[in-house]
Amino acid sequence: MERRTVTIRDVAEVADVHPSTVSRALNSRPDGMVSAATVARIVAVAKDLGYQPNALAQGLRANRTMTVGMLIPDLTNPLFPPIVRGIEDRLGEHGYTLLIANTDNDQAKEHAILDVMRRRRVDGLIIATARLESPLLAEVMAADLPVVLVNRTADGPVLPSVAGDDHAGIGAVVRHLAELGHTRIAHLASTREVTTGLNRYQSFLSWMDTVGLEVDPELIAWCPWFTQQDGATAFRQLLDAGRRFTAVVAANDLVAMGCYDVAAERGLRIPDDLSITGFNDIPFAERFSPPLTTVRIPHYQIGVKAADLMLGSIDEPGSEVVSLRLPAELVVRGSTAVPADGPATTTSTVSPLAAASSG
């Protein structure tokens, strides 16, 4: 079905004003004879009808709303503000505004918010809530909207994504602990439901193997989610099980903080009795007592790159699907040291690995 070209007369009819009012309202320098509310209404109608005063020059698609929706689990998790900021900054440079909504990883809420975003006719969706078993991504793909995943990725559908290099980051942590002489290393893993949980666990196993250390399955504890409280609960269970270990690789900084709390409860000194590492380098991690050894992920840049991929998808639908992994950097602070029983003979068993690969 062909649509005829939209004229000023069409806009005037729908907006219920005289064509000359439309002309004045859409002039780049309104003369003040039209109220701001009327200008806003006319601009909106013109946009909705696809009126293009100079289509060649502007090259605008008729039905863009110049908004991009974003689904995040929880904005008060310190991980997300810099990502959102990076996205908003880059989108803003291109005239787009960001609509945000928190989902709390709740499937019903995700579905409802997705529906709202579609009714708002967002030009694309940036999703930080991807879970491995969830109908969300299939729903999004069916909606035929440009989509970019951020922080977490997905297994099934092939979607563009931007995240930190978790594999290299966990590698740097495991090598650091092995080089200090730790051999009995525990892992406080988080949920298998999301790639950040599953991949860090898988990376822990593979890097332990690479540096020649054995993984004791009894030294793997699972946190239901990436929270301080879940970290504390899992760490208490690990300690109560009575297995010996001298270091803990926590799935993220919040989980590591749960370990700090339990260590204080049990009278364990960090790093004298126990080395602990985090992941993300959230704000103020350097101010904890002791300052936390962790992996720095460039969250702001992740946001900027996600916005770039989104802008690319909007401008050229069907362009190649790109998956970006931004580099992770080990930050050694006060929460890691040689184990209480000394480096022993382990130094010689550590493979001489070069700097973190970006695999």
Place this chain on the structure above:
Amino acid sequence: MERRTVTIRDVAEVADVHPSTVSRALNSRPDGMVSAATVARIVAVAKDLGYQPNALAQGLRANRTMTVGMLIPDLTNPLFPPIVRGIEDRLGEHGYTLLIANTDNDQAKEHAILDVMRRRRVDGLIIATARLESPLLAEVMAADLPVVLVNRTADGPVLPSVAGDDHAGIGAVVRHLAELGHTRIAHLASTREVTTGLNRYQSFLSWMDTVGLEVDPELIAWCPWFTQQDGATAFRQLLDAGRRFTAVVAANDLVAMGCYDVAAERGLRIPDDLSITGFNDIPFAERFSPPLTTVRIPHYQIGVKAADLMLGSIDEPGSEVVSLRLPAELVVRGSTAVPADGPATTTSTVSPLAAASSG
């Protein structure tokens, strides 16, 4: 000018589909014969034209977009995520989505973003960027949009606002220090350009007077902005001036952190040599070394209340202008103690004040 009632036929004409397609699309249980993209387009056209399938039941105004815009200075300031979260949660319950944009307190950026928000036809604006000398608020009022100020307030225009009770909060801090025996108390004030800076300074002066302590003008230092770096610079200048003092009331937690940094530089022990207080109780303030004595402001609730005021303004334009101050709570931790020279004779000069008033 009267507008006739919009029919399904009008929607069909603008959306360029058959009236029966409109009917199917707007049915609450679409039968799958209409693509999601077409449904979205028809829903949007219906909303723009003000089509009301059951106007009495729905009571919707024709031209709502169900979006609320929010201007914040910088989402990565730990103050803002809980406020935004509170707003988003409450708006979401009512079917509204939040559009956010960072302004970095830049006037040109504010103007541009305000323009974008108006073109998006937001139903209202929540502004966390109010400055005392700025054309922004006049511009917003001219746009004839519901507006709610959050965190900061304004002096001139009468606008609804929600903020913490800064006056009571500073009062609690000053009384706490006076009760510990401090008499030489410095204030690291922040910019006079915003109410959070100016009011905390004014409150410091008035509460010092109330507890019977003298304010030494040489012990007031101004930070250009509420940042750690500005706090450090101002605190270095204060120390270099060589006046004696035993406690510092910092304008907020980030400024207090700047003091921590400089204290470490200069070999000053907190709280042995110097007591330091913050304001806001940002996440992890309890983990600093030493844990920070500060004033807790219910930021999430501030967001919820701001959303409530906004929803009220949208539903009943011209309703009474309300200004809410949510209670502030002193949280005493490890950064304050009796001064090195002991409580001296000051205890008797401190007025026996009751709990923080909410003035």
